[in-house]
Amino acid sequence: MRVPDESKKQSHQDWLNWEGRWELIHGKAYHMTPAPSADHQFVVGELFFALRRFFGDKGCEVFVSPFDVFLGQKASDDDAEHIVQPDISVICDKRQISQKGCLGAPQLVIEVLSPATALKDFNEKFQLYEQSGVNEYWIADPLNRLVHVHAWADGYYTRRGTFGEGDKCKSMMFEGLTCDLHSVFRTANR
Helix, strand or coil: CCCCCCCCCCCHHHHHCCCCCEEEECCEEEECCCCCCHHHHHHHHHHHHHHHHHHCCCCCEEEECCCCEEECCCCCCCCCCEEECCCEEEECCHHHEECCEEECCCCEEEEECCCCCHHHHHCHHHHHHHHHCCCEEEEEECCCCEEEEEEEECCEEEEEEEEECCCEEECCCCCCCEEEHHHHCCCCCC
């Protein structure tokens, strides 16, 4: 199996030759295994369902992982600096959608935490999405039953909100977009 040489900085061309699911952030390879837990997948499914209902007639497309997002100054499917697979991506500019994934920053990205990805989602991905201009970044935490919402303005995530299990999570960028977190987290941590 072809896997990245972790002793050197990796490129898009290297990524093309790896077997399995990998992300590439700032030249570092991140393996996408093991498979997510049942709680993780349930939360992803509930959020995806809510977003599909909301965006269905608004001209935006909602994608669930595995779906490649190509970011960086060369956000192309041929030479991207960063390749990630967010749990959920919302793309409102159809010109960004190719057969290989999303070219450039989605308008909304959601990552659902798991023990193996929490630090990456709060650190590397937070910085990458902020630098890339993702308008809104949600971090869903099934263990603590929280969703952290970050909104992009003037080059940074400046607006923040944290919503708990009894709340309706509210988008800061998309008027009217809410998610009932009681439903989202109803089976988490059974």
